[in-house]
Amino acid sequence: MSSVAAPEPRPVRFGILGCATIARKMARAMLLAPGVAVAAVGSRSEEKARLFATDNGLPAAGLRLHGTYEALLDDPDVDAVYIPLPTSLHVRWATAAAARGKHLLLEKPTALCAADLDAILATCDAAGVQFMDSTMWMHHPRTAKMRDLINGKDAMGDIKVINSVFSFRGNEDFLQNDIRVKPDLDALGALGDVGWYCIRAILWAVDYELPKTVIALRYPVKNQAGVLLDCGATLYWADGKTATFNCSFLTNLTMDITLIGTNGTLHVTDFVIPYQEKSAEFSLASKSEELDNGWDPLPNKHVVMTDLPQEALMVQEFARLLQNIRDSGSKPEGKWPAITRKTQVVLDAVKASIDKGSEPVEVVN
């Protein structure tokens, strides 16, 4: 007896458009993910592209280094583009990429506002290319495990309260010079950078049902240029669900999701980036009762292992969708742009409420 292995599908060829810090992590992910090749790097100079390639150990064989973003988009041997540029440049370069038929893995926040995102998504739609935002924790198997427990209903019951925090303490250099505090680059500041994750986590928890109303927390902190350094909001659903988030560049590294349902309570304290790469935990207390001398049952600690880091799993999933489109005539997966859009719509509403001094803002899809 003999067996013939199915041929490996041809790898998806990525172009990296811009050499931001986060692109370093993604370059590593592309090297780790099966079915993926880094075909090209585009930067504002060929020299910067070369430096990036060397620094990140990208194999030189077959790698094209482009000295302009345009050149990378014109590269016919690039299937998909990863764009880690400052947010203000997204609408221009993401639409340009999609218009050239490149599938699009776009850093978050995906746009300065939902209208800009809609321009990007419309171009993707017209070109028949896959869109996905680069929200890595969505692809960790821990996230899937929690989703299963939530969907099973029994462990959590109906989720009523969601609280999320994402903060890190930027040092002086960050607070002076990082693109995330610059009004012409990442005008959404902490709300766009860390708040994005909180909003996504909240929407994820309620299976992407949009809240009806958002009200920003009062007294957001802005820098002298008016960019948000610290803010938050409470989100209200018509059926009484409530979520609150805090996001900040000014307080200690914190990555919390707390879900409270009628039957269960789930805690994750490292949801964006797990404490350790190969295993991640969450805690679930389900139907616990308070006895005179403690809780019964005690909360369960769940540990979820992964061989590949979450960013490699994201790249792998993106590549899988692209292979389906290329090799099986599948359509782009609509779930990802839909989730992105809802996140951006809520983010817009929070921003509007902040701008209106914490007045309630209705969420309009």
Next chain:
Amino acid sequence: MSSVAAPEPRPVRFGILGCATIARKMARAMLLAPGVAVAAVGSRSEEKARLFATDNGLPAAGLRLHGTYEALLDDPDVDAVYIPLPTSLHVRWATAAAARGKHLLLEKPTALCAADLDAILATCDAAGVQFMDSTMWMHHPRTAKMRDLINGKDAMGDIKVINSVFSFRGNEDFLQNDIRVKPDLDALGALGDVGWYCIRAILWAVDYELPKTVIALRYPVKNQAGVLLDCGATLYWADGKTATFNCSFLTNLTMDITLIGTNGTLHVTDFVIPYQEKSAEFSLASKSEELDNGWDPLPNKHVVMTDLPQEALMVQEFARLLQNIRDSGSKPEGKWPAITRKTQVVLDAVKASIDKGSEPVEVVN
């Protein structure tokens, strides 16, 4: 060589005024705490008092069973009264007890409003008796350990965000019949019962600095009689600190405090009643940084052991203060009534904001 042990101080003689469920736990605490004796039980009938004494294993020798609350207060061999009556009865019986020179350990919420509490505290003051509210977790050594870390400043830095949740899911019987959902008994409902702890935890975290403004979360849930079953609020300090709490009789057992400072993040998920009686944990991440593949350093789990449960430690501390007053001429410890009053003042402001449809309410001391 021989040594002569110092004589044990004469025990503090407690009277238990009312046989509520929570009094069972406290009877046990009084049996466990050194320096304390249960001298009398007062209920609406002598038979109920006897049943309570038997059920809770109170030694019959020397125990007086009183068939009215008045009779217990008139008992000259009672030094201190523990009052677990419904909140609406507190002002009457707490002032009556203090006026007769009985030291006062009062269940929370201590009063329906700060004005009622002030009447109680004024009577205590005039009579020179000790006042303490029965907020047990304050006396757990874990609380002291966390306090030390906060006060040390380095581990936590300046605390900027405090989030707290206390909820349990009341069953149908609870939601129909418990005194905590009855407008004539515990009119503050979930806010008074579980919200009390959240407010206390928040104030504790900021060393009892009162917030400037509170704004209730929208859409509180009330029962048909108008008693709160689920609510929350955000508290704002003048210097930018923010706290949010959720409290509920409708969701799964949850007891969270999260503190986020400029240097550290502290999580406790069983702050009101530890998961287990003899040891309690909290987690502290201090000055962690996000690396490409995880956090550095990882959060520290702190474990704090205790031989006595927190309610016995509370009774012991209360007895210690009373012995100092009795044997050393000390004055009553002013810290406890001051903390109680601040908790009640914030609770009043939250209630006022709820009643005004989530308008901001200034906190007036």
